[in-house]
Amino acid sequence: MKKIEVVIKAERFETLKEIFIGNGATGLMLTNVMGYGNQSGFTQQYRGVKTTVQLLPKLRVEVAVRDEAVEPIIREITEKLRTEEVGDGKIFVYNVEEIVRIRTGERGEVAL
Secondary structure, eight states: EEEEEEOOOOHHHHHHHHHHTTTTTOEEEEOOOOOOOOOOOOEEEETEEEEEOOOOOEEEEEEEEOOOHHHHHHHHHHSSSSOSSSSEEEEEEOOOOOOOTTTOOOOGGGGG
């Protein structure tokens, strides 16, 4: 089992959710986060004063999936969410040692 964590712009969320559902993810976690990568923020002018905003609003979406779903998900995300602009986001993949469904005590893939 793997945990896939994707950091994206908020306006791309619905497309990402459809990708996960289409590849067998049965649930997801969504967190509003602030951060920056290569774009290092942006400069704006407010009432005549230039300010640099370094932390940009993003969404962190996390799902746990079976191993065989990882590559199709990554491929589809990179095809459908790529704009070739700085700030498209990142995908992180982690090994999951165990999953336990609290309600029933089920473990492993059946707990997904």
